[in-house]
């Protein structure tokens with residue numbers, strides 16, 4: 001008989017669970033219901049009261065490690081915390097978010113307790129085996145840049161499964177009063193050599209990669225190419241794109257050709273890095289909608305759009321890859337004009353071009 005443990009951790013507030021952790025709770029709850037298994041939820045947080053109250057209804061048992069040592073992401077304390085929860089829960093299947101905080105400790109935790117681990121899990125299912133009629137657990141993940149979908153089953157236990165973000169709806173059950181003190185377990189911490197003294201992060205409006213955004217806006221190399229009027233308008237392109245990102249809250253992706261230009265001494269958009277690259281050799285983000293601009297829609301790029309719900313593209317080329325079945329809607333139009341109009345609408349009719357020397361049509 002399987003038993004499920006979902007490991008979760010707090011966000012930067014130190015008390016509320018991350019969205020990704022809540023997605024793992026949904027996955028664990030669904031799996032436990034299908035298997036008729038018990039569900040334990042483990043919480044790593046400086047102060048776990050709020051987190052425990054948020055998920056109390058989902059679990060048959062709650063466990064928490066708490067204290068200042070767990071306010072920050074640090075290998076030694078996080079690995080010790082997860083190990084202690086796993087030993088207390090004695091679960092056969094451990095589901096956890098593949099967040100940067102947990103991804104770096106979970107292989108070590110699985111090793112310490114003699115388990116096995118699979119990462120980048122997108123879905124969990126159960127399957128009745130022909131041999132003994134018992135339910136077996138199946139985990140789905142993608143290989144070869146999301147081209148091959150594999151279904152993994154294992155007999156070894158405990159089996160750790162790290163879930164990709166955006167694959168499940170975050171758990172949002174009714175809250176119930178829960179005191180972390182009552183569910184707290186002791187953790188023996190090793191010597192802690194690392195201390196997080198602060199965070200240095202770009203201001204929110206300078207962050208162009210926003211995994212939680214509904215829309216992915218992709219810029220292609222066309223933005224930097226000679227335009228039909230004979231001019232190269234990179235500065236104007238940069239302003240149009242940044243204005244749109246600020247007004248819409250969209251996440252910024254790029255084609256490889258565009259980000260590669262930085263290395264070739266060409267004039268490029270300074271806010272783009274290889275982290276923005278979408279595709280075979282880039283990222284495969286998950287957003288409800290995507291808008292590609294000045295991009296040709298070639299296969300090595302479009303394969304990164306695998307998990308984008310609705311795809312639209314703006315290209316001057318009526319024969320581009322998008323028009324050949326790779327997008328739901330293609331606007332054969334000049335992206336400079338379309339984005340200027342879009343920015344104007346988003347800014348309540350004000351000309352985006354107030355600080356630009358180019359056209360207002």
Ligand SMILES: Cc1cc2nc3c(=O)[nH]c(=O)nc-3n(C[C@H](O)[C@H](O)[C@H](O)COP(=O)(O)OP(=O)(O)OC[C@H]3O[C@@H](n4cnc5c(N)ncnc54)[C@H](O)[C@@H]3O)c2cc1C
Pocket residue numbers: 219220221222223225227254255256257258277278279280281282283293294295296297298299300301304314315316317320333334335336
């Ligand atoms: C092994 C391998 C891995 C790769 N991995 C990736 C990857 O991960 N990601 C990736 O992106 N690529 C990848 N590529 C490269 C990929 O094949 C393409 O070369 C690349 O995606 C092309 O980028 P682009 O569409 O931005 O540029 P281009 O092909 O130069 O297309 C620019 C487009 O912009 C249009 N345009 C120009 N001006 C305007 C305007 N004013 N309005 C509207 N449209 C306009 C043009 O008509 C043109 O269609 C890979 C290639 C290989 C071989």
